[in-house]
Amino acid sequence: MNNIVLKRESNTDFSSTDETSLLVVIFDSNPGQQFLRDNTHVLTHCLDSIIAFSNAHLMQKAQNKLAVMACHSKTSQFIFPGPGKPIDIRQTDGQYEIFTMVEKTIKHNLSKLLGSDISNILTESLLAGTIAMALCYIARMQRIKSPGIKINSRILLVTGSSDSASQYMNYMNVFFTAQKHNVVIDVCALDQHLSLLQQGCDITGGLYLKLPQLQGLLQYLLWVFLPEPPIREKLVLPPPVKVDYRAACFCHRELIDIGFVCSVCLSIFCKFSPICTTCHTVFKMPGPLAVKQKKKKLKL
Amino acid sequence: MGDEEEPKEYRWETGYEKTWEAIKEDDDGFLEASVADIIQRAKRKRQTQKTGTTKLGMMRHLYILLDCSDAMSSQDLKPTRLLCTIKLLDGFIEEFFDQNPISQMGVIIMHNKRAEKISDLAGNSHKHVKQINSLNRTSLVGEPSIQNGLEMALSSLKLLPTHASREILIIMGSLTTCDPSDINVTIETLKQEGVRCSVIGLAAEVHVCRQLANQTGGTYNVILDDCHFKDLLYQQVDPPPAAVCLDSSLIKMGFPHQMEADGKEEPLTMCMCHVDSVDEGSKLTTGGYYCPQCYSKYCELPVECRACGLTLVSAPHLARSYHHLFPAANYTEVAFEKQVSLCFACQKTFTETDKQVYSCPNCSKTFCLDCDIFIHDTLHTCPGCATNLSTFQITHTS
Ligand SMILES: [Zn+2]
Ligand SMILES: [Zn+2]
Ligand SMILES: [Zn+2]
Ligand SMILES: [Zn+2]
Ligand SMILES: [Zn+2]
Numbered sequence: 001m002n003n004i005v006l007k008r009e010s011n012t013d014f015s016s017t018d019e020t021s022l023l024v025v026i027f028d029s030n031p032g033q034q035f036l037r038d039n040t041h042v043l044t045h046c047l048d049s050i051i052a053f054s055n056a057h058l059m060q061k062a063q064n065k066l067a068v069m070a071c072h073s074k075t076s077q078f079i080f081p082g083p084g085k086p087i088d089i090r091q092t093d094g095q096y097e098i099f100t101m102v103e104k105t106i107k108h109n110l111s112k113l114l115g116s117d118i119s120n121i122l123t124e125s126l127l128a129g130t131i132a133m134a135l136c137y138i139a140r141m142q143r144i145k146s147p148g149i150k151i152n153s154r155i156l157l158v159t160g161s162s163d164s165a166s167q168y169m170n171y172m173n174v175f176f177t178a179q180k181h182n183v184v185i186d187v188c189a190l191d192q193h194l195s196l197l198q199q200g201c202d203i204t205g206g207l208y209l210k211l212p213q214l215q216g217l218l219q220y221l222l223w224v225f226l227p228e229p230p231i232r233e234k235l236v237l238p239p240p241v242k243v244d245y246r247a248a249c250f251c252h253r254e255l256i257d258i259g260f261v262c263s264v265c266l267s268i269f270c271k272f273s274p275i276c277t278t279c280h281t282v283f284k285m286p287g288p289l290a291v292k293q294k295k296k297k298l299k300l
Numbered sequence: 301m302g303d304e305e306e307p308k309e310y311r312w313e314t315g316y317e318k319t320w321e322a323i324k325e326d327d328d329g330f331l332e333a334s335v336a337d338i339i340q341r342a343k344r345k346r347q348t349q350k351t352g353t354t355k356l357g358m359m360r361h362l363y364i365l366l367d368c369s370d371a372m373s374s375q376d377l378k379p380t381r382l383l384c385t386i387k388l389l390d391g392f393i394e395e396f397f398d399q400n401p402i403s404q405m406g407v408i409i410m411h412n413k414r415a416e417k418i419s420d421l422a423g424n425s426h427k428h429v430k431q432i433n434s435l436n437r438t439s440l441v442g443e444p445s446i447q448n449g450l451e452m453a454l455s456s457l458k459l460l461p462t463h464a465s466r467e468i469l470i471i472m473g474s475l476t477t478c479d480p481s482d483i484n485v486t487i488e489t490l491k492q493e494g495v496r497c498s499v500i501g502l503a504a505e506v507h508v509c510r511q512l513a514n515q516t517g518g519t520y521n522v523i524l525d526d527c528h529f530k531d532l533l534y535q536q537v538d539p540p541p542a543a544v545c546l547d548s549s550l551i552k553m554g555f556p557h558q559m560e561a562d563g564k565e566e567p568l569t570m571c572m573c574h575v576d577s578v579d580e581g582s583k584l585t586t587g588g589y590y591c592p593q594c595y596s597k598y599c600e601l602p603v604e605c606r607a608c609g610l611t612l613v614s615a616p617h618l619a620r621s622y623h624h625l626f627p628a629a630n631y632t633e634v635a636f637e638k639q640v641s642l643c644f645a646c647q648k649t650f651t652e653t654d655k656q657v658y659s660c661p662n663c664s665k666t667f668c669l670d671c672d673i674f675i676h677d678t679l680h681t682c683p684g685c686a687t688n689l690s691t692f693q694i695t696h697t698s
C-alpha cells in the first residue's frame with residue numbers, strides 16, 4: 001500500500017486539510033468496441049479493475065468524491081452514484097461498506113444499461129458528450145460545496161474506441177471548458193491510439209497513456225492515474241509524447257496539415273472550393289476558371 | 301425571488317454614485333430596476349439572438365481608441381476612470397484573443413487634442429496588456445480628439461486586405477471632442493471603408509458618438525457602473541456580423557505539428573522568429589513548430605512563415621472560435637410538472653423550488669437553470685445532443 005504512505009507525506013502542509021478530490025471515471029462500455037467483441041471476459045476484467053481503482057481513490061482520503069459514468073453510442077449514464085436511492089448494503093466479510101456499495105451499484109447499473117442496449121450495436125462511442133455531462137456534474141459539485149472547501153476535479157477516460165473526427169467540435173468545446181475550470185482530463189487508451197483525446201490531455205494538463213498490455217490495466221491505473229496531479233510532478237511517469245495538433249477538415253473530417261480557411265467563419269477545408277459549406281459564402285476564384293456559381297445570398 | 305438574492309458585485313464599491321442614472325435608464329417605469337437586472341435581461345436577449353446562421357467577421361482587426369484626457373481622472377469609477385478601464389481592458393484583451401484566435405488589435409490613446417499610437421496592430425496579447433498597463437503613469441491632460449484618433453486608426457486599417465474585418469472601439473470619458481475639421485467627413489469615409497465603430501461612454505450620451513456608431517453599424521452605450529462597463533466591454537469579444545462590403549476568400553494555412561523524434565533526443569535547431577532579432581539573440585532550442593510546407597521552425601503561433609509565406613496557426617486555437625458558428629441550440633423554458641426527476645447533465649434532483657426547467661429542442665432532454673447557463677455561456681455543447689448519435693448529427697448539419 002505504497003499509495004497511502006505517499007499521500008500522508010504530501011498531506012503535511014496545513015492548507016490541504018480542507019481540500020477534497022473529485023474523480024469522475026468515464027468507462028467506455030460500448031459493446032461495439034473491437035476489443036470487447038473479440039473476448040467477452042475482457043469487459044469484466046476492465047470493470048473489476050475500474051472498481052478496484054475507484055475504491056483506491058476513495059481510500060486515499062475520507063472526503064474524496066467519486067462518480068462513474070458509462071458511455072455508449074446512444075446514451076451515457078451515471079452508474080455511480082446511480083439514479084434513485086443508494087442501494088442498502090450490509091457489511092459482508094469484513095469489507096468496508098462503501099466499497100461494497102460502489103461495487104454493487106456500478107455492477108447493477110451497468111448490467112441494466114447493457115441489457116437495454118442490445119437492439120443494434122453501433123461502434124462509435126460519443127465520448128465528448130459524456131465529458132460534457134461530467135463537466136456539468138463537476139460544475140454542480142463546485143456550486144454546492146460548503147464554503148472554505150477546495151475541490152480538485154479530474155476526469156479519467158478509459159476507452160478502447162478509436163478517435164472520431166466527427167466529434168471534433170464537441171471535443172474542442174469540452175477541452176477548453178475543462179481548461180477554463182481547471183478540470184484535468186486523463187486518458188487511458190485500451191486498444192487504439194487517440195490523437196484528439198491526447199490533445200485534450202495536453203490542453204488540460206492531464207496524462208495520456210496507451211496501455212501496452214490490457215492484462216496490466218489495474219497496475220497502470222494505480223501507478224499512473226491514482227496520484228493526484230500535484231503529486232505526479234514528484235513521480236517518474238511515462239514521458240510526454242509529442243502531440244499531433246493537426247486540424248480536421250470540415251468536408252471529410254480528416255486530419256490535414258495544410259488547408260484552406262474561410263475568412264468569414266474560419267471553417268477549414270482540405271481543397272479549394274468555390275463556396276463555403278458552413279456560411280455559404282461565395283469565394284473569388286484564384287484563377288480564370290469560370291465555374292457556374294449557385295445564386296446564393298451574398299449579403300445579409 | 302427577493303431582490304437581496306441578486307448578486308450585486310462591486311455595488312458597495314461604487315456606493316450611491318450615479319444611481320440616478322440607473323433609474324433614469326430604465327424606461328419601463330420600474331424605479332427599483334437594479335443594474336444587475338438590466339445586465340441579466342440584456343444577456344438573455346443576446347443569447348436568444350445567437351442562431352448560428354448569421355455571417356460573422358472572424359478575422360478581426362480592432363483598434364481601441366482610449367480617451368486619456370482630463371476627464372478620465374474622475375473618480376466616479378473606483379479608483380479612477382482610467383485605472384478602472386485599464387483593469388477591465390486587461391481581462392478584455394486576453395478574452396478577445398482567446399475567442400478571436402487569428403485577429404489583431406492595436407491601441408491608440410487620445411489626449412491633449414492628439415492621437416498617439418501606443419501599440420501597433422498585432423496578434424499577441426502580452427504586448428498590448430503591457431502597453432495598457434504602462435498607461436497608469438500617463439498624465440491625463442487636455443481634451444480628446446475623436447477625429448484625430450479615427451483618422452490615425454483608419455490610415456492603418458485602410459491597408460488591410462479586403463477580407464479583413466475592421467473595427468474601432470472608442471472608450472470615451474470626456475463629453476467633448478476637439479476636432480480640427482468636420483468630423484462628418486471622417487464618419488463618411490469610415491462608412492465607405494466598412495469600418496465598424498462602437499463607442500462606450502463613461503459619462504453621458506454624446507451626440508457625435510451616437511451618430512458615429514449609427515452610421516458605421518456599431519453600437520453606442522453609456523455605462524451605469526463598473527459592472528455594466530465590464531458587460532458592455534465583453535460584448536465586444538463576440539465577433540460582429542460581417543460588414544456588407546467585406547470580401548471573402550479562402551486563405552491557405554498551415555497547421556504545424558511538432559516533429560516526431562521517436563524516443564531520441566531532439567536535435568537543437570534554430571527558430572526563424574529569433575534568427576535575426578538583435579536584443580534576444582538567436583537561440584538553439586529543441587521542440588517548436590515546423591512549417592508543413594518548408595519545415596522552418598517557429599517557437600510561437602500564430603505566425604506567417606518567413607520562408608514560404610504560409611500562415612501558420614494551431615488547429616485547437618482556431619477551434620476556440622467555432623462555438624460562434626455552431627452555438628448550442630437555445631433551450632425552451634417550460635414549467636416544472638415533474639416530467640423528469642433529474643437534470644440530465646448535472647444529476648440534480650428537481651424539487652418544488654424549481655419552477656422552471658429547460659428543454660432542448662433537438663434531444664428533448666431536460667436541464668436545470670444552472671446547467672442552461674453553464675452550457676450556453678461556457679460549454680457550447682448540449683450534453684443531451686452530444687451523447688446520442690441520432691441527435692448528434694442534427695446539431696452539426698444545421
Ligand atoms: Zn476534406
Ligand atoms: Zn465560411
Ligand atoms: Zn514555410
Ligand atoms: Zn443541471
Ligand atoms: Zn440537446
